[in-house]
Amino acid sequence: MSTETSQAMPLIPQFDELQKSFLETPYLPIDKRLVLLKKLRVRIVELEQELVDAASKDFGYRTAFDTLLGDILPTVQTLAHIIKKLPKWAKPSNRSVGLSLWPSKVSVNYQPKGVVGIIAPWNYPIQLALVPVLTAIAAGNRVMLKLSEFTPHTNAVIEKIFKDDLQAHCKIILGASDVAAQFSSLPFAHLLFTGSTNVGKLVMASASRNLTPVTLELGGKSPVIITQNADIKKAAQALLFGKMANAGQICVAPDYVFVPKELEHQLIQQLCELYKKHFKDGVEGKNLTSIISDAHYKRLATYLEQAQELGANIIKPLEQNQQDEEKHRMGLHLVTQVTDEMQLMQDELFGPILPIMSYEKLDSAIDYIKAHHHPLALYILGQDKHAQEYIMKQTISGTVAINDTLVQVTADDAPFGGVGHSGMGHYHGIEGFLTFSHAKNTLVSGSFNPRIVMLLKQSKLIIKLLKWLYIK
Structure with missing residues (x-):
């Protein structure tokens, strides 16, 4: 996909296409997510030198050390960690029900949220774009990724990473601040922004119109x-x-x-x-x-x-x-x-x-x-x-x-995020998976459930029992 074509494409049809894809398969199986992540890893590694060269062009000159140490290696390292841990992260978490809900069982199931929006900055144009995308895909979501207009050469290589079949899972959006403003107003299931505090405020205000939850990775002194x-x-x-x-x-x-x-x-x-x-x-x-x-x-x-x-x-x-x-x-x-x-x-x-x-x-x-x-x-x-x-x-x-x-x-297994004017929310590690997942409280009751009969009768016995258990 050329830069000119990407900029000309309106955002809403692309969002609708991803939304339709998600609704058709709202829970992508874990094994299929792993296939996607491994394919992405292969492409990132194959394009390593192109990414190094492109980043240097965008900066006027950027050392290979800065791109490898700060961009490519953390991305590949994070991806390896996600691939290793994803099956465990995605398992339902069994919780205690207490005597008041016996004999039912309660668990938390981690469900993909939908179409996730990610706005990436220019300073680490590979890591800060790809790590949240990889985490959102690991959680089973579809992604729209808005790249910085300051890094056109790097953006072109990132487009290669998501070419062909991977476009069905992540669409690349290019353009300046006007496109970013349109982007943040889309009804995403979640929106992650990395950038300045002042722009973060605007992104959050725009997202609030759709009640879109946001993760803001900002900065400060x-x-x-x-x-x-x-x-x-x-x-x-x-x-x-x-x-x-x-x-x-x-x-x-x-x-x-x-x-x-x-x-x-x-x-x-x-x-x-x-x-x-x-x-x-x-x-x-x-x-x-x-x-x-x-x-x-x-x-x-x-x-x-x-x-x-x-x-x-x-x-x-x-x-x-x-x-x-x-x-x-x-x-x-x-x-x-x-x-x-x-x-x-x-x-x-x-x-x-x-x-x-x-x-x-x-x-x-x-x-x-x-x-x-x-x-x-x-x-x-x-x-x-x-x-x-x-x-x-x-x-x-x-x-x-x-x-x-x-x-x-x-640190792969620790959360990253700010507080107050330096940001809100976390990603990296399991916290990233949880950020892009809906933790669904799930209660399961079997055929034997005397509690419901007693509740229907407004039984004095159950009130006495509950007061004895909890109000002492």
Whole structure:
């Protein structure tokens, strides 16, 4: 299917076609779902190099490392986990009925919801598109997938993945924001959106008109707290990886850092030394991914200019090769003496800029985090277990990683999702299967059922029995 054809197709007929297919087979057998998932795995693996090349074209330049580690490997890894666990996940869950419903039996059956809508972002255009699609198909649904207009080359390869017979299970939708608006207004059985908080609000408002349940994977400003007596070199290593992977264009990238005042200078020194070691060629290096577009590059440059005008100190680890406006490439920029009036402390950065703030008391860092919206990720760097536990109990975040960054989202058997302004709902693992399934309460009574006769008679005996059991 060509890009032009996909954009020209109206959305409602495609939705109706999937809806008809679902109604004809509302419960796709587990073995057939597994066949579909295995076929998808084969196609993803076959198209690996095409996906790497396409993503690089879309970004202007993207390292193969970023596409393989952040997009393709997590997708294939998740798919293997789903294939292994699906038969167990799909089994009915037997529940206790209690004496009041004896001799009936109660179970929860997991039923496909119908046609699921998924709106994917540009920053990880493979993983963040395919993982929810694979999970929704595993749950027995049909899917409409809206891809980002910023990644046309990657989109073309994803269309190849769902060619021929797989189009009956997932239809690819292309187009800009106007198409996305139409998409979110369709009467889906469930809608998953990954993107910014502001757009997430619009998606949720649109979906509410059809009472469509939504899962919102948003973002926000994910903080880092470095604890007292932390190994600063190890902390800097974790920070540098978290900030420079995909050039910081990750919803769970470290957004700002709190460091003990006496360790601030060491942290900056270590970050600069590590950057010079691993990114010595700066924006000329082959290990640095570009910013996705000229507009996003200018947004980041404006943050730095405005912060400097308001008194911030900008630290560049390299004297040259730090920025390339023409190719929209940017190296690491450390920012100190920041204040909340600066735009870079208000917006999610989504780039290789790292504000650093010092603290004298741990509670002051925690209070700052609590005074702002709940983040999608919280990072704690340091070996003080008491401080780790204290920070986790005092703060609310979608995910937490201790002495690591980013990789918590790749845990196959754990849920991923935000809270408040960083999102709602979960997917990944069994939580993803449950998100895209209707948990149907099912009560089964046999031919022997004295309870119903007693209820019809409004028996005093059954009331006395129930009060004796439950009201004491």
